[in-house]
Amino acid sequence: MIKLNCLKLTHLIQALVITSVIATGSAGAADPASASEKDTLRATLLESKEKNKGVTVHASGTNVAMVVTALEEKYVIGRNQQASRIVIRLDRIDGVSAAF
Numbered sequence: 001m002i003k004l005n006c007l008k009l010t011h012l013i014q015a016l017v018i019t020s021v022i023a024t025g026s027a028g029a030a031d032p033a034s035a036s037e038k039d040t041l042r043a044t045l046l047e048s049k050e051k052n053k054g055v056t057v058h059a060s061g062t063n064v065a066m067v068v069t070a071l072e073e074k075y076v077i078g079r080n081q082q083a084s085r086i087v088i089r090l091d092r093i094d095g096v097s098a099a100f
Contacts, residue, residue, distance in 0.1 A: 044096045055098040
């Protein structure tokens, strides 16, 4: 009987957590990424700009290797050996990898 009550309590807690996550996500901004994910992404891109080191931007199934030259509110601008200017919308970026 004790295991059954603990199990029910666990399910209740999980349901409450899921409900609060769903409510927070739908009440928040249209962008599904959380603020901390955006901050980490921006920090990595800014570090690339400051150190003049390359990053790989993963966006919509495509990987773009580049050095960041500017970081704006909605765009990251960079360059690589093949292109003198690369512009990627921040809301399209799935992830960034770097080895600084």
